[in-house]
Amino acid sequence: MTIAHIESVGPAVHHDPPEVVAQRQLLGVWLLIAGDAVIVGSLLFTYLYLRGLNTQKQWMPAGVHGASLVLSWGLVAVTALSALAVWSGEQSIRRGKKDAVSMALVAAVLALAASAIGVAQLAQIPHALNSTSGVRQIAGSYASSLLALDMSNLAHLVLLAFLGLAVAVRVGRGATSAQAWTHARFVRIFWVWVASAIGASAVVTTLFVNSPH
Amino acid sequence: MTTTMPTAPAPAQPAHRGSAGGGLMRRLNFGTGVLAGVALAAVAWLLSHSLLDSAGTFFQDQVATITFIGWVVGFLLGIGAFNGPINWFRGRDLTHDDELYLAGKDLGPRRYWKFCTDHKVVGVQYFVMTMIVLFAGGVLAMLIRIQLARPGDHFVNPQIYNAFIGMHGILMIVGLIVAVSGPFGNFIMPIMIGARDMAFPRLNALSFWLLVAAAVPLLAVFAVGGISDGWSTYAPLSVQDHVGMDAFAVGVTTFIISTTIAGVNMVTTFITMRTKGMKLDRVPIFTWGVTTSAALGLYAMPFFAVALTLLLSDRALGTSFYLSFGGGTDWLWENLFWLMGHPEVYVILLPAVGAVLEIATVFARKPLFGYNVVVGGMIGIVGLSTIVWAHHMFTTGWAPALNGPFMLTTELISIPTGVVFLALLGTIWQGRLWTRLPLLYVFGFVWNFIIGGVTGIYLSDVPVDNQMHGTMFVVAHFHYVFVGSVLFGALGAVAFWFPKMTGKYLDERMGRVAFWLVFAGVQVTFISMFISGLMGMQRRVSSYAHAMATTNFISTIGAFVIMAGMIIEAYTIVTSWRSGREAGRNPWRSKTLEWQVPTPVPLENFEVPPVVTSDPYGYGEAAPPLEAPAGHPDATPVTVGAAAKEELQS
Secondary structure, eight states: OOOOOBOOOSSOOSSOOHHHHHHHHHHHHHHHHHHHHHHHHHHHHHHHHHHHHOGGGOSSOTTOOOOOHHHHHHHHHHHHHHHHHHHHHHHHHHHTOTTHHHHHHHHHHHHHHHHHHHHHHHHTOOEEEOTTTOSEEEOHHHHHHHHHHHHHHHHHHHHHHHHHHHHHHHHHHTSSSSSSOHHHHHHHHHHHHHHHHHHHHHHHHHHOOSOOO | OOBOOOOOOOOOOOOOOSOOSHHHHHHOOHHHHHHHHHHHHHHHHHHHHHHSOTTSTTHHHHHHHHHHHHHHHHHHHHHTTTHHHHHHHTTOOOOHHHHHHHTTTTOGGGGGGSOOOOHHHHHHHHHHHHHHHHHHHHHHHHHHHHHHTSSSSOSSOHHHHHHHHHHHHHHHHHHHHHHTIIIIIHHTHHHHTTOSSOSOHHHHHHHHHHHHHHHHHHHHTGGGTOOSSTTTTOTTGGGSSOTHHHHHHHHHHHHHHHHHHHHHHHHHHHHHOOOBTOOGGGSOHHHHHHHHHHHHHHHHHHHHHHHHHHHHHHHHTOOOSSOGGGTOOHHHHHHHHHHHHHHHHHHHHHHHHHHHHHHHHHHHTSOOTTHHHHHHHHHHHHHHHTTOGGGGGTTTTSOGGGHHHHHHHHHHTHHHHHHHHHHHHHHHTTOOOOOOHHHHHHHHHHHHHHHHHHHHHHHHSHHHHHHHTTBHHHHHHHHIIIIIIIIHHHHHHHHHHHHHHHSBOOOHHHHHHHHHHHHHHHHHHHHHHHHHHHTTOBTTOSOOOGGGHHHHHHHHHHHHHHHHHHHHHHHHHHHHHHHOOBOOSOTTOOOSGGGTSOSSOOTTSOSSOOBOOSOTTOTTSSSOOSOOOTTOTTOOOOOSOHHHHHHHHO
């Protein structure tokens, strides 16, 4: 029995068609998001787990209060707006409209603004002198978990700002256009994922603050 | 067998925009990477000294972390890993010439020192890197066994011994994770499925050079105090450990990024780049092994990255994830670590199983027994391995009510594993065995895996685990899995695919000497270790009671026999590569696609994409064999029909 015929199927094609490459890249983007989702999920698990345990009543030591909801939800709002701008920019690119560059720039600026909110959140992480270690450090596991989530959000937002700027530059130079818009789509998918992750963080840190124990 | 690969003129390439790397891209290599890495590490060190509070509690850890991150970023920058994103940002996509240059066209041996995107080059790079990492881990194993050759701290003090233990563990884990997937997943798998390259060639190169970048902090661990708590680096001990722990955390996290990227690449390649006719039930089983492993790694490895990042945060930023006085808990570490740790066993094992099954079909001249069941078994292993992690925590006191369910899931996973194992036996059973070196490793795998697997089932049982946890019995169990099974699978893969990768046979005689030494050494070392464990000897101790002296001494002798075998294996690889016997295109008369292309494999593998019309294991269904070649190592089986017969006679 023959196991594998290798036959000619026409002329050699050393580059796959763009739509095939795009499908491949799309799957790659989703897989990267899946890996990223494990990271974000682990951080949320960490938050909820430490809250549930409240080891030595140090989830929120005396004097520590919940994080600013204004900043948390402000971050969500700005990131969501930036995602909207990216989506709109992608539509403009696909239709060949001239406002595509400005929409991508708006998205990048909004991502930078969201990053600034992220920095403000980090600045509010409470520190205290730990009586056991005798060291001034981040006060309790609530603040520690917030720090991890905030830093994760910030890292994502900086990446978004880079991507938004890149799309603007590429559109400006014609590398991304109505004929070649798939990269803008990938950026938009990743952007929406980041906005969702930041939203999930905000929901968890809003609904689950005080430890039940 | 019908094999037609006509040449065809290359069509006009699509227009590419702009110039990509210019001269810079062509000047970057490993040397510039090292220079840039050292330079940026130095800058990071100086900056952190000048900007951070040197009297601060966390100062040393902050400096070490920033410095090692500086090395990683600098190295990647210097070798050209960021050229792609920077050029993409600038809207200057690569030209076709640039792509060919990156793929190493006309670069000769220099391409092995560059950010080369050709999957075959990356495969060879992984191969060499794996040998280096495993050798380093092996040397540490010898040092450990010297210490344990007799009771008492006669060789090194416990602190240094602990460092040996931890670094031996992590180097071997890193080495084994990439041992099969790295060299053969990269070199062989794309050809096997009829692809011209991996889905994302630049990510492929990035995953390899991230591994190199990770190796430096890992090896630097010794220089900055070592680690005291094994490769599992349990918190809170690891929070209090030397600065070496920062190097460890940066190195391992970098490695995890590497494996995650590689996982994305391999899964995407498998799903989207199979050639026409390569249906899921025609894919060679090795490819399934690599892909299921990659998918599992993509899920599992980020847990460890998070665990390590939180550890660094506790050490350098003063958080309290693992410190109970600050509201943290060591159970968090244990959960995150083992959420990675047990799937990681299968991340390591599945490619080796795939390789062994692949070899078995070729050298038994039989179709794979129960192909669909094997694929189902592999997928079952992936699924179940995500819900067994807490069996490592039976004795920790975490959620005792869950001990029963986790015991059940752990025992359940033995079912798909057993199914795959039975399929291997079914493939060998009544085959026309051609006992060349690769098949010897299959036999070794069968023997060792049954011991490693069955003892694993014992340990999944809560009452037994309560007795055995933390003893040398457990160490012997997982060494039978890792050394006895995975390493044998990897060495079998080396023997099998060496002719395709190098064009030369791996020397059969020397290879057999190495095989028997390693095989005998494994039995001597680890059966004695089982006995030490049953006598109650704890793992990770630098000394022990005199009653265990004999079994430990025997283990040490066995370990040196393994090392002797591995040195001979390494010598055989080097000499065969340089001056081995020419192997030709398809020395094993195998039917999978990688053997149908010329050796050395052309840059883009196939002049035209192949079309597959049937499964890859149709052995023995054509002409009857001319002879039963068992016992005649140099004899070639003739079971692939008239074409092969003519080829042999010619």
